[in-house]
Amino acid sequence: MSILVLAEHHDGALAGATAHVVAAAKEIGGDIDVLVAGEGVSAIAEAAAKLDGVSRVRVADHAVYAHQLAEPMGALLAELAGDYSHVLAVGSTTGKNVLPRLAALKDVAQLSEIIAVESADTFKRPIYAGNAIATVQSDDALKVITVRATAFDAVGESGSAAIEAVKTVFDNAQSSFVGEQLAESDRPELGAAKVVVSGGRGMGSGENFKLLDGIADKLGAAIGASRAAVDAGFVPNDMQVGQTGKIVAPELYIAVGISGAIQHLAGMKDAKVIVAINKDEEAPIFQVADYGLVGDLFEVLPELESKL
Amino acid sequence: MKVLVAVKRVIDYNVKIRVKPDNSDVDLTNVKMAMNPFCEIAVEEAVRLKEAGVATEVVAVTVGPKAAQEQLRTALALGADRAVHVQTEAPVESLAAAKLLAKVVEEEQPQLTILGKQAIDSDNNQVGQMLAALTGRPQGTFASEIAVEGETLKVTREIDGGLQTVSLALPAIVTTDLRLNEPRYAKLPDIMKAKKKPLSVTTPEELGVAVASKVKLVKVEPPAERQGGIKVGSVDELVDKLKNEAKVIS
Ligand SMILES: Cc1cc2nc3c(=O)[nH]c(=O)nc-3n(C[C@H](O)[C@H](O)[C@H](O)COP(=O)(O)OP(=O)(O)OC[C@H]3O[C@@H](n4cnc5c(N)ncnc54)[C@H](O)[C@@H]3O)c2cc1C
Ligand SMILES: Nc1ncnc2c1ncn2[C@@H]1O[C@H](COP(=O)(O)O)[C@@H](O)[C@H]1O
Numbered sequence: 001m002s003i004l005v006l007a008e009h010h011d012g013a014l015a016g017a018t019a020h021v022v023a024a025a026k027e028i029g030g031d032i033d034v035l036v037a038g039e040g041v042s043a044i045a046e047a048a049a050k051l052d053g054v055s056r057v058r059v060a061d062h063a064v065y066a067h068q069l070a071e072p073m074g075a076l077l078a079e080l081a082g083d084y085s086h087v088l089a090v091g092s093t094t095g096k097n098v099l100p101r102l103a104a105l106k107d108v109a110q111l112s113e114i115i116a117v118e119s120a121d122t123f124k125r126p127i128y129a130g131n132a133i134a135t136v137q138s139d140d141a142l143k144v145i146t147v148r149a150t151a152f153d154a155v156g157e158s159g160s161a162a163i164e165a166v167k168t169v170f171d172n173a174q175s176s177f178v179g180e181q182l183a184e185s186d187r188p189e190l191g192a193a194k195v196v197v198s199g200g201r202g203m204g205s206g207e208n209f210k211l212l213d214g215i216a217d218k219l220g221a222a223i224g225a226s227r228a229a230v231d232a233g234f235v236p237n238d239m240q241v242g243q244t245g246k247i248v249a250p251e252l253y254i255a256v257g258i259s260g261a262i263q264h265l266a267g268m269k270d271a272k273v274i275v276a277i278n279k280d281e282e283a284p285i286f287q288v289a290d291y292g293l294v295g296d297l298f299e300v301l302p303e304l305e306s307k308l
Numbered sequence: 309m310k311v312l313v314a315v316k317r318v319i320d321y322n323v324k325i326r327v328k329p330d331n332s333d334v335d336l337t338n339v340k341m342a343m344n345p346f347c348e349i350a351v352e353e354a355v356r357l358k359e360a361g362v363a364t365e366v367v368a369v370t371v372g373p374k375a376a377q378e379q380l381r382t383a384l385a386l387g388a389d390r391a392v393h394v395q396t397e398a399p400v401e402s403l404a405a406a407k408l409l410a411k412v413v414e415e416e417q418p419q420l421t422i423l424g425k426q427a428i429d430s431d432n433n434q435v436g437q438m439l440a441a442l443t444g445r446p447q448g449t450f451a452s453e454i455a456v457e458g459e460t461l462k463v464t465r466e467i468d469g470g471l472q473t474v475s476l477a478l479p480a481i482v483t484t485d486l487r488l489n490e491p492r493y494a495k496l497p498d499i500m501k502a503k504k505k506p507l508s509v510t511t512p513e514e515l516g517v518a519v520a521s522k523v524k525l526v527k528v529e530p531p532a533e534r535q536g537g538i539k540v541g542s543v544d545e546l547v548d549k550l551k552n553e554a555k556v557i558s
Contacts, residue, residue, distance in 0.1 A: 175474050
């Protein structure tokens with residue numbers, strides 16, 4: 001068996017989630033290569049070469065792969081996939097954009113967001129917003145899989161894999177990058193944070209999200225949100241936690257002014273400890289919370305901040 | 309320009325599913341079904357393009373059982389002009405759905421095809437990307453804004469880090485994210501009118517696509533239930549529990 005892991009990277013740095021996908025690859029077993037595709041990615045390739053279990057890092061460094069647009073990335077992966085039994089990527093917006101394209105180009109199925117490896121061809125994945133866990137077995141010679149990073153512990157960084165250039169370049173006349181608006185934050189990344197504090201519609205406004213800042217500062221937490229808070233324009237889309245947003249599995253998740261719809265729970269119910277602060281004692285979030293505090297968030301949050 | 313919209317019949321998003329006692333699958337008997345929410349957004353966007361004079365015709369398509377015609381009628385009531393039903397009672401995996409949709413794209417030659425980003429039953433998030441690969445068209449996934457500019461389509465995408473804008477050569481494939489628009493509700497007169505709009509039926513056999521499954525569903529289980537916790541009476545008690553019982557803060 002030989003496995004290709006697509007490296008996730010942003011802003012010139014290897015994303016931590018890649019080490020979790022390599023862990024899933026190790027459970028499958030076999031030789032593990034990592035593909036780093038982008039422009040000016042040599043430092044990322046070096047970081048990837050340190051991941052335990054990786055035997056080779058293949059680097060496609062070219063302007064056409066900058067911004068990792070789906071069309072050239074899909075073509076590149078389809079070209080390389082012939083060498084492998086499995087291609088894995090993070091279940092990120094990049095992985096989800098590219099891997100189904102690869103699967104269709106190779107005429108194979110794609111398995112989305114696996115949370116467990118049962119064997120080299122059998123995996124577990126959540127369906128119906130995590131309200132059921134399916135065990136699925138793929139017959140295809142090539143298995144194309146996205147991995148829920150939070151479900152696997154990261155591998156260490158004491159390796160020293162060989163780094164090799166991939167020269168293949170695919171012209172792309174179909175799509176081009178126009179621009180991006182990326183959220184800037186000094187806080188930890190949502191998917192990797194040990195503590196996450198999230199606000200919902202109950203926060204009332206974007207301004208009021210500042211009430212979460214002091215608490216997040218003290219706990220070194222990332223700040224998340226429910227869909228309702230994003231839709232209302234309180235905070236940007238990249239903060240949405242849930243079935244169709246980010247999946248988090250921190251040590252501690254504090255849900256503030258969030259009712260606990262199944263689509264929200266799908267994104268956070270694997271947190272080790274859940275705290276809910278809500279003024280409605282019937283709110284469904286209390287059914288999953290380890291510690292529930294019924295109260296008005298505008299009173300509770302300042303007090304909590306002062307007592308941490 | 310012609311716009312094709314793919315809609316899927318799924319469980320209503322408000323319903324909490326149950327797993328069958330024999331763990332063979334999810335139990336969908338007597339469960340309320342509806343159009344996948346992301347497909348509602350896709351239909352809405354197509355209809356808005358028509359209202360804006362950009363689209364000339366909106367065609368809705370579904371792959372699924374006879375009952376999925378309900379969702380096609382909903383799309384027609386919301387403003388689609390006609391519908392295509394690829395009828396099959398067999399379960400259809402993403403790749404097979406994409407192949408069937410690719411046949412419909414080949415036949416209809418839409419400039420723009422809009423799908424949901426994700427079906428809320430399988431949570432796959434695949435068919436749009438697969439359709440793009442199979443038809444050789446560029447893809448704008450997870451769209452929160454689209455604009456037709458001559459021969460190109462500008463798509464703003466919701467990505468993990470924020471928003472990304474790409475420009476695609478038409479014809480193209482788009483998948484919808486939640487913030488693309490807020491779908492309207494169908495009005496009663498439109499529901500009545502939709503019954504008379506054209507709906508053509510075809511089959512995978514007629515389209516020459518095999519829908520045999522490649523992925524075996526070995527079993528389906530309910531997720532590990534969380535133990536219900538406790539209510540604390542004060543912020544002090546909460547802080548104490550987090551420090552001394554859960555030991556998640558210091
Ligand atoms: C296809 C689809 C996908 C979806 N994906 C997601 C997703 O990924 N993530 C997600 O979160 N949702 C998602 N949703 C939406 C989800 O169904 C809910 O609508 C949403 O999670 C509700 O957000 P909320 O809890 O903030 O708002 P509400 O349900 O309105 O709850 C607000 C809560 O705040 C409390 N509150 C109000 N004021 C105060 C106060 N002063 N002090 C304390 N408490 C207060 C209220 O008691 C209430 O419980 C999706 C829905 C669909 C259809
Ligand atoms: N059987 C189907 N019929 C029509 N469209 C579908 C079907 N399955 C998936 N789609 C489309 O593809 C989108 C994404 O679905 P999925 O990749 O299965 O999560 C859906 O929102 C639909 O627009």
